[in-house]
Amino acid sequence: MKAIVLALTCLAGGAILAGCSHMPANPKDDSTFQYLLDRKSEWAENKVETLPPLPREQDLIAFDVSQNTPLHFAIDANSLTVQSDGVVRYTVVITSPSGARNINYEGIRCETYEWRLYAGLNAEHNGWDRTVANDWSRIENGELNAYHAALYQDYFCANKMPTGKAKMIVDNMRHHRTAASLIH
Template sequence: MHLLIRGGLAALVCFSGPVSAQFLADEEANANWKEGEVEFPPAPAESSLREFFVSSASPNTFLIDEQTLSVGEDGVVRYVLVVRTPGGAENVTFEGIRCNTGERRIYASGRRDGSWSRARNSEWAPISDNSYNRPRAALARDHFCDGPAPPRNRDEVLRRLQQSDGANPIYR
C-alpha cells in the first residue's frame, strides 16, 4: 500500500512540475509584459464593417471595423467596435483584447465628427460575460483567441470573422 501511495506521489510530482513551471513562466511573462505604442485608427467606414453574433438576447447589432483590426507584437488584438441599437443610437469604441490574460481595454470613444475621445478609465480589466462585456467575450471566444493564445496575425482573425458570416449558430 505504501509503495502505491509513494508511486502516486512521485507521478504527481513528475507530471505537475511542467504544468506549474508553465504557470510560473506565464506569470513571469505577464509581469514583464509591456504594451506597445497605440495609434488611434481612422473613423470606421461603413464599407469595412462586419457584423458578428453576440447573443440572441440582445436586440443590438454588433460590428467590427475590419480595416482597424490589428494584432500587435505585444499580443494585443486591437479593433473598432460599433454597436447599433434598434432605435438608431450608435456607440463606437476603439478597444484591445489580451488573450493570454482574458482582459480588455477601451482606449477611446468615437465622436460623430470621426475623431476620438480618450477613455477616462482605460485600464486593463477582466472580460466577464455580462451584458456590457458580452461583445468582448464573444470576440475573444469565437474570433480572436485560441484559449490563452492570441491569433497568429490579422488575416487569421479576418478569416474567422468571415467564416462566421455575422452569426454563430452554436451560441444561439
C-alpha cells in the first residue's frame, strides 16, 4: 500500500514536492528511496580561460558593504557574467581612504554560498596575475569587509541561484535595487 501511495504521489505531479527520484523494485522495500535534494550534485565548473580587460573608472558601480569600513567597493559592470554553471563572475575594485587599490577577478557560486579568486592585479598594475588564484571558500558574514556576503545577499543570488542575467544584475546595482528593497 505504501508503494502505491508513493507511486501515485510521484505520478500526480508531486514528484517535485515529494522529491521522488526512484521507485523501489520491491514494493515492500523502500530502503532505496532517495529524495532529490539529498542527491549528490554533479556540478562542474566552467573553465575560466580568458580574463576580462582591466576595469575602467567609468564602468565601476559602487556598492555598500558596511558603515563600519573605511574601504570603498565597486564592481566593473563590463566584467560581470552569469554562466551556465551558476557562477556569477566579476571584477571587484577595493579602494582604501589613501587611494590604494586592490583589483580582483572573482566568482560567487550561488548554490553553495562560496566564492573564489581567479586572478588579481599584477605587480606592474598592467595585467592579471593568476598565481594568486584560490579554490572555493565559504563566504564569511561577520567580517568587517565581507563584500562577498553583500554581493551574494544584495545583488547576485536568491534561493541558491543567480538573481538573473548579467544585465539585470548590473541594472539593479546601478539603481541600488538590493534584494531587500525589491520586497514589497
